[in-house]
Amino acid sequence: MSEEKINLTLILQGCQRGSRNSQRKLYEHFYGYAMNVCLRYSKNREEAVEILNDAFLKVFTKLDQYDPDYPFRAWLRSILVHAAIDYYRKNHKHPAHLELTALTDVAKEEPAMPRISPDEDMIPVLQQLTPVYRMVFTLFVIEGYKHHEIAQMLDISVSTSRSNLLRAKEKLRSILEKGRNRSTKSN
Incomplete structure (x- = not known):
């Protein structure tokens, strides 16, 4: 096992125990990656930070659902995307549906x-x-x-x-x- 994987495993175990220090380390370690994903779904950095924080809250509360046989980054990405969708739904109650007049195929x-x-x-x-x-x-x-x-x-x-x-x-x-x-x- 690589040192990074061992450290990630230890950090995830700490997060599952509710260790604030482990949560901070996980957040800091994946912040850049997570922010990049969130920025694609947001209109500005503030909105991206809100999505990111919502996602990490979900990560910390649902960490018991993570399967360590799969890459953590992929699981995190899935949570980030769903947090962005949830944010969109919550803040855009009346989405801009387009008139579908001559849009056949x-x-x-x-x-x-x-x-x-x-x-x-x-x-x-x-x-x-x-x-x-x-x-x-x-x-x-x-x-x-x-x-x-x-x-x-x-x-x-x-x-x-x-x-x-x-x-x-x-x-x-x-x-x-x-x-x-x-x-x-x-x-």
Whole structure:
């Protein structure tokens, strides 16, 4: 076993015993990773911190459900994503459902989008999207959920999920093109 795994195991055991010191160590160790995930779902850093703190509270209360045979980071990510969804539901009681007027087969109409990596450079761009667009885009493109799963999580229809993804991609393309135009004008 690696030293990091042994330390993580000891920290997790301490957390299960309610050790504040172990909880602090776990929080500090995964803070950067967790914040990066939360920033993709939030409009700003303050919102991300709120999601992150809610998620860590869930981690500490549900740690007995963690299976040590699986990577802790994957389990943590799942909790972070669900905390972001819970935050979205709580704070966006009337989501921006789109009019679905001539959106028959949105999947066929989706314009090509450059591959987006979930790196920190993309976070400010994602934060310019509306909450519903950001949520659907992040769940679909970055997390890999299917439209029927997103629809169920967000309590929207599959076609609304598809149309929100389409609109999010269009908005992102517009934002990225404006950024490129600004950089070419300044050269």
